Amino acid sequence: MGGAGEIKAVCLLSGGIDSSVATGIAKAAGYEIYALTFRYNQRHIRELESATKLARFFGVEEHKILNLDLGKIGGSALTSPIEVPEGKTVERIKSGGIPVTYVPARNTIFLSYGLAYAEVINANFIFIGANYVDCPGYPDCRPEYFGKFQEMANLATKRAVEGSPVKIKYPLIAMSKAEIIKKGHELGVPFELTWSCYKGGEKACGKCDSCILRLKGFEEAGYEDPLVYDK
């Protein structure tokens, strides 16, 4: 497929903007893309449709959708019935608290599956679209966390024992949403296929934290959001 056809990358593709841009970066580097999407929340079913369309757009070698049984564990507005917050998003987020939409150990679980998948297909990289600039409250979105996950991964697998551990790539880590959107535009990422709303209705709600951050990002980037909003 791509220019460096032998080099494989597992891309964690949720269907949102960040994971789409991270996948776009892997694609632009010429890697063969193996997309991995997690189904863990009824509300986010819309994201799965987006992930499927995006995987097709990026011409991935394979797209796996894994069911995660996170609902049984709960502990988050995204996996159990806690109210998804609306309003004062930016103030609330910048205040440094951990949002109720935080899903316990989510990135650790996602990357663990990524590690397993990378091991099986013999991939060199795992791409994750995490970033902490606009959303500093998530413990597992900090660069030092990913550094430690890498160190652990360097010991965890057969591939690592054999001398070539998979490398975790988090190219958006220090970018704001506006910068991510600009980067996506440069790369031709089809934002009309992405989905961000926490509510998963017919149209994006425009009111939840995720919609607010997305709209603010497009505004700051100077582009129009191609999604239709419910208002």
Add this chain to the structure above:
Amino acid sequence: MGGAGEIKAVCLLSGGIDSSVATGIAKAAGYEIYALTFRYNQRHIRELESATKLARFFGVEEHKILNLDLGKIGGSALTSPIEVPEGKTVERIKSGGIPVTYVPARNTIFLSYGLAYAEVINANFIFIGANYVDCPGYPDCRPEYFGKFQEMANLATKRAVEGSPVKIKYPLIAMSKAEIIKKGHELGVPFELTWSCYKGGEKACGKCDSCILRLKGFEEAGYEDPLVYDK
């Protein structure tokens, strides 16, 4: 419940000997036990029954059985149709290769869910029955791997950010199967409820790697295995 009723431990309980003894150790320390079992392989369905009986025996506060979608990833004799090996178990294992029963990133995935569960119930510990003495071929059974997982976990969760990261306990890490069985006897672990066979028939096969190691362990420990074998 126990003497130190406030202290909670998540115990990864597969239904095998090692996880049962690790759970027995947590129980003897007086912790409230929250058992976590993973369903990831049809062949091992017998282990789930054992895990359920053992959870009842240990009087756990809660027992969660999570479905892991590992079959879609494959890459192991335990998750996809590769032949489970028989014969020359000890020679093969001691030769240092990685067994076909190795499941890519298994302990990383297990511990990640343990981390999520510990975060939600506010547990102090996660107990895992891993050991490398009789089975040195698994990369994610080495003590240095668990050390690095701990360092990663120290950054991964809300609880960690708030100053009290969950502690990963792997008390069997340097014990042989015989030593683990002796320890279990001391603690009154009901070995008749455990299950080890990779094949998951009505009776244990007595021929797969797991049965061979179990039988050898009982012999070396000087106890009789209470299970009935198919021969």
